[in-house]
Amino acid sequence: MLRLEFRDVRITYTTQTASGRGEIAAVDGVSLVVEPGSTVGLAGESGCGKSTLAVSVLRLLPANAKVEGKILLGDENVSELSWGRLRSVRWTEASIVFQGAMHSLNPVRKVRDQIAEALIIHAKGVDAQYKQESARTARVNELLEQVGLPKAKGLSYPHELSGGQKQRIMIAMALACDPDLIIADEPTTALDVVVQAQVLDLLTALVRDRGLSLIMISHDLSVLAATCERIVVMQEGRIVEQGPSLKIMRNPQHPHTQALASAFPVIGDLSSRLKLPTYTAPNAPHAEPGAASVPHESRPALAARDLSVTFSARGSGAVRAVDSVNLTCNTGEIVALVGQSGSGKTTLARTLLGLQKPTSGEVLFEGTPLSHKRKALKVYRRAVQFVLQDPTAALNPKHSVYEAVAEGPRLHKLDGDERDIVAAALAKAELNPPEKFFTAIPQELSGGQRQRVVIAGALALEPEFLVADEPVASLDASVRAGVLALLLKLKCELGLGALVITHDLGLAWNIADRVVVMYQGRIVEEGPVEEVLLNPQHEYTRRLLSVVPTRESPVATAGAPLREQALENDAQDGVR
Amino acid sequence: MSNALSTQDLVPGDHGTDEPPRASSWLKYTAMKAGGALISLIMVVLLGFFAFRILPGDPVRSLADGRRVSVEQMDILREQLGLNDPLLAQFWRYLTELFQGQLGYSYTYNEPVVNLIATRIGPTVLLTGTAAIISVVLGLWLGQRAAWRRGSLFDKTQTGLALVFWSVPTFWLGLLLLLLFGGGLQWFPTGGLVTAGTTETGLPLIWDVIRHMTLPVITMVAVVYAQYLMVMRASLLEEMTSDYLMTARAKGLREDEVRTKHAVPNALLPTVTLIFLTLGGLVGGAVTVETVFSWPGLGYLTFQALSAPDFPLLQGTFVVFSSIVILMNFFADLLYRVLDPRLRAA
Numbered sequence: 001m002l003r004l005e006f007r008d009v010r011i012t013y014t015t016q017t018a019s020g021r022g023e024i025a026a027v028d029g030v031s032l033v034v035e036p037g038s039t040v041g042l043a044g045e046s047g048c049g050k051s052t053l054a055v056s057v058l059r060l061l062p063a064n065a066k067v068e069g070k071i072l073l074g075d076e077n078v079s080e081l082s083w084g085r086l087r088s089v090r091w092t093e094a095s096i097v098f099q100g101a102m103h104s105l106n107p108v109r110k111v112r113d114q115i116a117e118a119l120i121i122h123a124k125g126v127d128a129q130y131k132q133e134s135a136r137t138a139r140v141n142e143l144l145e146q147v148g149l150p151k152a153k154g155l156s157y158p159h160e161l162s163g164g165q166k167q168r169i170m171i172a173m174a175l176a177c178d179p180d181l182i183i184a185d186e187p188t189t190a191l192d193v194v195v196q197a198q199v200l201d202l203l204t205a206l207v208r209d210r211g212l213s214l215i216m217i218s219h220d221l222s223v224l225a226a227t228c229e230r231i232v233v234m235q236e237g238r239i240v241e242q243g244p245s246l247k248i249m250r251n252p253q254h255p256h257t258q259a260l261a262s263a264f265p266v267i268g269d270l271s272s273r274l275k276l277p278t279y280t281a282p283n284a285p286h287a288e289p290g291a292a293s294v295p296h297e298s299r300p301a302l303a304a305r306d307l308s309v310t311f312s313a314r315g316s317g318a319v320r321a322v323d324s325v326n327l328t329c330n331t332g333e334i335v336a337l338v339g340q341s342g343s344g345k346t347t348l349a350r351t352l353l354g355l356q357k358p359t360s361g362e363v364l365f366e367g368t369p370l371s372h373k374r375k376a377l378k379v380y381r382r383a384v385q386f387v388l389q390d391p392t393a394a395l396n397p398k399h400s401v402y403e404a405v406a407e408g409p410r411l412h413k414l415d416g417d418e419r420d421i422v423a424a425a426l427a428k429a430e431l432n433p434p435e436k437f438f439t440a441i442p443q444e445l446s447g448g449q450r451q452r453v454v455i456a457g458a459l460a461l462e463p464e465f466l467v468a469d470e471p472v473a474s475l476d477a478s479v480r481a482g483v484l485a486l487l488l489k490l491k492c493e494l495g496l497g498a499l500v501i502t503h504d505l506g507l508a509w510n511i512a513d514r515v516v517v518m519y520q521g522r523i524v525e526e527g528p529v530e531e532v533l534l535n536p537q538h539e540y541t542r543r544l545l546s547v548v549p550t551r552e553s554p555v556a557t558a559g560a561p562l563r564e565q566a567l568e569n570d571a572q573d574g575v576r
Numbered sequence: 577m578s579n580a581l582s583t584q585d586l587v588p589g590d591h592g593t594d595e596p597p598r599a600s601s602w603l604k605y606t607a608m609k610a611g612g613a614l615i616s617l618i619m620v621v622l623l624g625f626f627a628f629r630i631l632p633g634d635p636v637r638s639l640a641d642g643r644r645v646s647v648e649q650m651d652i653l654r655e656q657l658g659l660n661d662p663l664l665a666q667f668w669r670y671l672t673e674l675f676q677g678q679l680g681y682s683y684t685y686n687e688p689v690v691n692l693i694a695t696r697i698g699p700t701v702l703l704t705g706t707a708a709i710i711s712v713v714l715g716l717w718l719g720q721r722a723a724w725r726r727g728s729l730f731d732k733t734q735t736g737l738a739l740v741f742w743s744v745p746t747f748w749l750g751l752l753l754l755l756l757f758g759g760g761l762q763w764f765p766t767g768g769l770v771t772a773g774t775t776e777t778g779l780p781l782i783w784d785v786i787r788h789m790t791l792p793v794i795t796m797v798a799v800v801y802a803q804y805l806m807v808m809r810a811s812l813l814e815e816m817t818s819d820y821l822m823t824a825r826a827k828g829l830r831e832d833e834v835r836t837k838h839a840v841p842n843a844l845l846p847t848v849t850l851i852f853l854t855l856g857g858l859v860g861g862a863v864t865v866e867t868v869f870s871w872p873g874l875g876y877l878t879f880q881a882l883s884a885p886d887f888p889l890l891q892g893t894f895v896v897f898s899s900i901v902i903l904m905n906f907f908a909d910l911l912y913r914v915l916d917p918r919l920r921a922a
Contacts, residue, residue: 058826090828098826103819106838108845108917117837118827157917173827 001036002074002093002180002213004057009069011052011061011237026052026065028237036180039207039214041224041245043260044234045476050217051099053234054183057215058090073181092122095174097167097203099186099217104170105158111169112154115140118176127177143172147202163341164195171202181213188223192341192503197547200226219477221261222548225249233257263477267509267533267548276510279485281492300367301465301497302352302384303328307361309347321347323521324361331464332495334487336508336529338544339518345501348518349467352499353386366464382412385458387468391450395442401426401453402438408461425460428494429453430486448479455486466490466498472507484511505548509533517541605913613906620898624891625670629663670891679895680888684880689892692877697896699769700866700873703789704858707796712851714797715804720843722805723812724835735809742802746861750795750868757791764791767870792869800858807850812843845916852908856901 011027027049034040042050055061056071059078071078073093081089098104106114116136123130130136141151147168158166167187174182184203188196204227207214218224224231225245232242233256241254252258265272274284309322321344329335339345350356352363354370354377363370365380388394395404405422414421426434429452442450451471458466468487472480488511490496500512508515508529515533516526517540525538536542654660658669673680679689718738722731741749758766765771770784815821816839824838825831859874866875874893881889913919 055822055826060822060826087828087830090826092828096823096826098819098823104823106820106824106842108841108915109838110917117824117829121828159918170823173823 001211003036003072004034004094004181004213004215005070005072006030006032006053007070007072009053009056009067009071011049011056011068012066013062014064014066025237027056029069030234030237030239032232032239034181034213034215037211037213038230039216039228041221041228041231042215042217042234043219043221043224043231043248043257045219045260045478048234049237050234051185054096054185054215054217057094057181057183058096059086060096088122088124091118091174091179092177093179094181094183095177095179097170097174097182097184097187099189102158102163102166105166107158110155110157111161111166112140112144115143115154115169115173115176118173122177139176140172143175146175146206147172162195163191164198167191167195167199168202171199171206175206179212181215182207183215183217185217186219187216189218193505193544193547194340196223203227219260220264221249221257222264233260259481260477263480265506265510267505267545272510273530274488274511276481276485276488278482279489281488283492298330298332300328301331301365302467302499303364304348304352305362305364307348307351307363308359309344309351309356310359320344320521322351322358325518325521325523327516327523327526329465329497329499331497332491333514334491334498334500334512336512336515337499337501337518338503338505338508338515340503340544343518344521345518346469347521349469349499349501353384353467354380378412382408382461383464385461385463385466387451387454387458387466387471389470390474391447391454392442392474394454395450397442399441400438401431401440401442401445401456404442404453405457405460408457412461414461421460422456425456426453428459428490429456430482431456446479447475448482451475451479451483452486455483459490464497466496467501468498469501470503471500473502473504487511505533505544517544606910609906609909613902616902617899620895620902621671621674624894624898625667628885628887628890628894629666679892682881682886682889684884684886684889689888692889693874693892693896696872696874696877698873699871700859700862700875702785703792703866703871703873704796704855704862706789707793707800708855708858710793711797711801712804715801716808716844716847718801719805719808720812720835720840723809723816723843724839726813726816731809734805738802738805741798742800744799746795746799746864747868749798750792750865753791753795754868764788769872792865792871795865795868796858796861800854800861803854804847804851807847808843811846812839815839815843818842841915845912848912848915849908852904852911856904859900860897 009027009030010025012023012025015022015024030049030053032040042053044050052061052065056065056067057073057078059081061067067079073089076085076089078086078089105111116139119127119130119136119139130139140154144151144154149165149168149172153161153165153169158169161169170187182203187203188199191199200223203214203216206212207227214227216224216227221231225248228245230242231245231248233240233248233252233254235254235256241248241252241257248257249261252261259277262272262277270285273286274281275286280286304325304327307322307325307327308320310318310320312318323344325348327348337345337348347356351358354363354372357372365383370380371377399407402422405425406418409418409421422438423434426432426437431437431449431452437445437449437453442453445453455466455471466487471487472483475483484507487498487500491498491511500507502508505515512529514527515529517524517532517538519538519540525532525536525541532541533545536545651660658666661669670680677690679693681687682689682692685692715738718734722734725731754766757763765788767788769788770776770781771788774781774784776784818839821834821838824834829837862871862873862875863878864875865871866873867879870876874896877889878893878897880886881893
């Protein structure tokens with residue numbers, strides 16, 4: 001077996017900046033040992049150097065990277081290997097499951113050929129049998145079975161598979177040449193909770209059964225705790241804390257670890273209910289006593305009456321994305337709409353916004369049915385604003401912050417000075433001082449700031465209600481808390497109601513008043529957050545809850561027997 | 577518990593069978609694209625008739641040009657050519673002839689247009705086909721090498737050179753080559769398909785044709801290979817940062833295998849459309865080159881028909897040229913589907 005050691009590793013990228021050549025240290029003096037058969041989790045936010053460190057093991061860094069220190073794989077220094085030796089080390093001694101299986105597979109080749117390719121390259125010595133096609137076919141079938149996929153799936157192209165299936169293919173590929181070490185770089189980031197739990201279970205079982213070493217990279221401590229014995233927390237290229245997983249989860253010492261841990265609240269933990277590091281709602285269980293609660297009038301704002309949306313799918317008749325949904329959202333209330341990918345929650349949101357015509361039923365706004373006439377829609381869209389998942393994609397990269405926020409007021413011909421409106425909206429979204437952001441373009445802002453600009457754009461129209469689709473799914477842990485705090489604060493201080501669509505039950509626990517669980521286009525359960533999340537009635541709600549960290553088991557795993565479940569559950573993988 | 581929650585019908589493509597559904601939609605797709613091509617062809621046929629009636633110029637007058645012809649004789653000629661009939665009657669004749677495989681009768685050559693085109697199409701296909709193959713192979717090969725070694729001396733000189741050739745007018749380059757290698761150095765013949773009055777057969781004949789082809793082919797290639805190079809370079813550059821290349825490298829592939837097995841097949845997708853689009857155009861571009869080198873092909877024929885003007889002949893070449901473009905687009909659609917599995921589902 002193979003021991004991996006980083007000995008005072010420093011990795012710098014040479015970049016061309018406006019002020020001339022610059023050097024950025026992505027990894028700054030890391031020493032770490034991964035003993036044979038052990039499992040290590042690397043935690044940290046984007047840009048902390050964890051992925052750089054991971055790919056340096058196979059010397060896969062881009063040409064502008066410089067490595068100092070020693071990376072020892074077994075007793076060989078990776079930096080000193082010849083190209084030939086390096087190529088034979090790659091995949092046979094260590095393999096990588098890359099982030100975003102969506103893009104890590106070649107879109108124009110069948111997945112089974114991509115798995116077999118690794119076998120062909122390394123068909124030397126003991127593996128010489130894989131020069132024969134029959135041996136390869138047998139091996140690929142065996143690998144597919146190990147990751148719980150029927151062998152016919154191997155004939156698919158990547159786009160024909162769901163996110164979870166693609167990640168299984170990546171895992172099968174990583175196992176192909178029997179490596180001693182597997183590096184999994186955010187293997188579940190783009191997957192929803194149920195599929196995430198399946199993939200984590202699969203990895204855990206494989207590592208356990210084969211005695212592999214595993215390095216797992218994630219920003220989510222509960223994911224790491226599910227698969228790894230030890231967690232190493234990185235910040236700005238340095239290791240800031242390390243220790244046994246449960247200890248890190250339960251009792252983080254370093255402030256950065258604490259921030260990471262608090263970003264994913266434990267459901268049932270009253271200290272995270274309606275409370276975020278920067279803001280606490282007046283009615284939170286752990287609110288400061290004496291914090292004046294300003295009661296806001298709660299009247300029905302947005303409602304769906306018997307709403308159905310049917311799409312005609314090719315070959316298989318009609319798909320009911322939304323099926324007879326009744327839903328009322330009030331002002332001064334945050335409703336969390338939860339469900340897996342493919343549960344119809346985004347279609348419901350689009351229909352509520354008037355972006356999608358319902359097949360039957362109606363959308364009511366303040367008691368009046370929503371008309372699909374242009375003029376009525378325009379008035380409606382001012383009152384109900386939309387916040388999208390990915391602020392980077394939602395903002396025009398060429399427009400300044402001012403332009404982005406001013407566009408709405410201009411279109412709706414709002415009274416008053418445009419500059420004042422924009423400044424006020426930015427201030428409400430906590431971008432202070434607003435003038436400083438006027439000329440900035442999205443590229444110059446952080447992810448959290450970008451999402452605040454999107455929210456400011458919505459607030460500029462003084463809406464009655466916000467619909468937010470996964471508003472923090474693409475954000476880092478630390479900024480995530482800030483954006484959620486903003487939504488909570490807007491509700492408590494301005495009485496702005498919101499419908500937040502999410503697959504993250506922790507988010508609902510963090511900020512929502514009510515939770516609505518959607519499954520196969522239907523609402524299967526709804527009620528106050530405490531009631532639904534602590535005492536779930538419907539089977540599906542229980543199942544969702546079983547895969548997220550709770551007080552009893554603060555790790556993200558289903559913990560259920562893998563083999564029996566894997567095949568059935570796969571039908572449920574949604575692509576995101 | 578999963579039994580209660582089976583969601584078989586939620587995920588598209590997961591209905592019962594595990595085999596990805598394919599092939600069945602092939603026929604439908606092809607039929608759809610063929611239908612589209614057919615509609616375009618019909619439009620071309622209609623346009624081909626009416627467009628040339630709007631052109632200024634009197635064919636009879638130009639036929640009579642330089643000869644002593646009386647007004648009465650010209651009227652008789654008009655009557656013979658059917659030019660005095662109402663437009664709709666002429667159109668009806670054009671259509672019925674077309675269905676019989678006829679494209680009318682050339683005024684200037686006194687021969688059926690179909691026969692003229694049949695004898696000229698061979699040399700054009702030979703010339704443009706050769707030029708197309710050479711420029712596609714050359715352009716794609718240089719393009720992918722330039723992209724892979726972006727910023728290198730090879731990249732800079734190749735893209736620079738290609739752009740210079742691209743911006744040169746075809747006729748000018750043709751004339752220059754003709755003067756230099758045909759007239760001055762006398763390495764190559766200056767025009768035609770074969771040496772006039774040759775009686776050679778077999779290999780010597782082929783050699784003769786090759787010598788005659790060299791200059792026109794070089795001219796065509798020089799002007800068009802740049803766009804293949806640039807598109808291939810651009811699309812490969814786009815692919816070069818893709819994650820699946822990192823996967824391929826991590827698997828232990830050699831750098832040139834990463835390029836040829838993974839990057840290039842993906843980069844080819846946008847390039848193929850362009851290749852087929854320009855192949856159609858290349859045939860049209862033959863007009864200039866064939867005229868400069870007096871190559872007895874469709875392009876030269878079109879040039880002569882234009883200078884008359886010889887309506888039936890123009891109509892004929894127009895229909896042929898347009899059909900080639902439409903056919904090439906049709907092939908591009910089919911090939912694109914073969915290359916990109918993602919399109920097969922759509």
